[in-house]
Amino acid sequence: MITQSSMDKRVDDLVAAIEGQFEESEIEYELSRAFGEVTLQVGAGDWRKAAELLRNHRSFDFEELIDLCGVDYATYGQGEWDTADAPNRGFSRGAERSGLDAVEVEKRFAVVCHLLSLSKNVRLRLKTFCENDPPMVASLNPVWNAANWFEREAFDMYGVLFEGHPDLRRILTDYGFVGYPLRKDFPLSGHVEMRYDAGKQRVVYEPVKIEPRTLVPRTLRHDNRYEGRAAPESEGSDG
């Protein structure tokens, strides 16, 4: 298709521009191309600088911040479906997750932005891993004003702190909410439930009574069909 190849051309240009400009401004980066998309990973220290370069330099022109979100890599690549004991004990329906209370992953929290250049019609994913405990990264609010609420959301969901954010409050969760709901060690059912207490004439919070349950266990399959396809594409050039 014509549209597809012209998109590839634009992505090629973008990759070439990143290789040139980031070298020049001495930002360490990691570039990968997969699924027709470009991912640019920079260190947390260079986060703001990289964003400014991408927004202001005429070879990028990323005028719009489309999305910004956090990702918790604590259990990345871990399945729940363990079949090692199955010959002796048989399969059970429920699957258990273990070791989630003590997650200590080197690079746990990532912040991911999706940028869009209207004039060049190209997209870029900008990514960084936060320095741990508490996870912190510079705010992009001065670069793109759209970052304001997106960063509030990432803070609300993951507890990522954005340095220099003008108004870092919780946004989606309840007033007085405790915990960071999208972290992998936060249970799906939450910690508290709410009901109206007729005796007290008000709403009360209580610890949840539902037991956690997995209906479909998380299973990782290594599909040979994907082996050849993803490998050569994802080998990006390192900066």
Next chain:
Amino acid sequence: MAEIRNFTLNFGPQHPSAHGVLRLVLEMDGEQIMRADPHVGLLHRGTEKLAETKPYNQSIGYMDRLDYVSMMCSEHGYVLAIEKLLGIEAPIRALYIRTMFDEVTRILNHLMWLGTHALDIGAMTVFLYCFREREDLMDCYEAVSGARMHATYYRPGGVYRDLPDNMPRYEEKASKWHSEAEIRRRNDARHGSLLDFLENFCERFDKYVEEYETLLTDNRIWKQRTVGIAVVSPYRAKQLGFTGPMLRGSGIAWDLRKKQTYAAYDQVEFDIPVGRNGDTYDRYLVRMEEMRQSNRIVKQCIAWLRRNPGPVMIDDPKVAPPKRDQMKQEMESLIHHFKLFSEGYCPPPGEVYAAVEAPKGEFGVYLVSDGANKPYRMKIRAPGFPHLAAMDEMVRGHMLSDVTAVIGTMDIVFGEIDR
């Protein structure tokens, strides 16, 4: 001397023009708004967390419930992300069906927007007209998926099933509310297939849009309430992450259907309306024209779909369920069916972002997969979220009564903002 302070006013969450559950804390100097602080999240359901605990296909239904007035467009964004991850593409007929229903959805959404926006500003009649037309389109949803709103019709690799040959009809029996003649009239367009019914609607629809326009476009009150209200410059629109009609209203010709085309949008003809002043009135005009353009696309899709029968689902048993009779005959199909519905499919590890031009703007889904049968992380990029974030900037300096006009022009739905 008495101390003069700004007055803080709580707007919503139960205000009828808060479009759902928006709580707005307004700091006012007399009638004028000095600062607006929207409190969102009253409809937060944790869709992203829920999706992490379910096989890919089971989250399609959640997409309908995000932006509950543009259901299939949200599904489309999610399904496209999965398809990108799996490296599959739906058959051409499915692409046309998706294009058609995306546009039906756009009309549905814009009718809802127009009706409520006009109602908020004080025009009651438009609301009633809009909901009359929505009824027909929701019947199309029902005919094709069985549900009037939450369709769950799009699937990775195509659509759930082909368009029905018969349009459901009203029971031809007089009731307490409808006479027999009335029912016959309502069944008039329903004797053929879904495409016949939709075509009949399309022929009528352009005239309806004109009707709405006669009520509003040159209406003095309408203009007083919308012209020059909440002006957003092109630069600010980009800074604030605007997409869709909000961006086009500010004069930027950006539409994913044209620029980063998907489904069958490169096969159909349509134009992109663009505003000039970036005010509420221009955004109104943009959306009105979009309805006409959507109608044009639907017509082209109907013509194509009539001529080109074919499969609507990819022939890949790892992703799409096998045919029922095959399943009863063949061992292999039975296994595929079982695996698909018990475990689902495992896409390769990696991350993708797919976006569609939803009626409100760019609806995007960011998927991170670690090779499991469930997404490792799913982020929904709701168009309304950055729009509402600009609330403070848009209403600052305006009157209290303009707040409802601004909420209306943003086309806010809390299902997608709160997720």
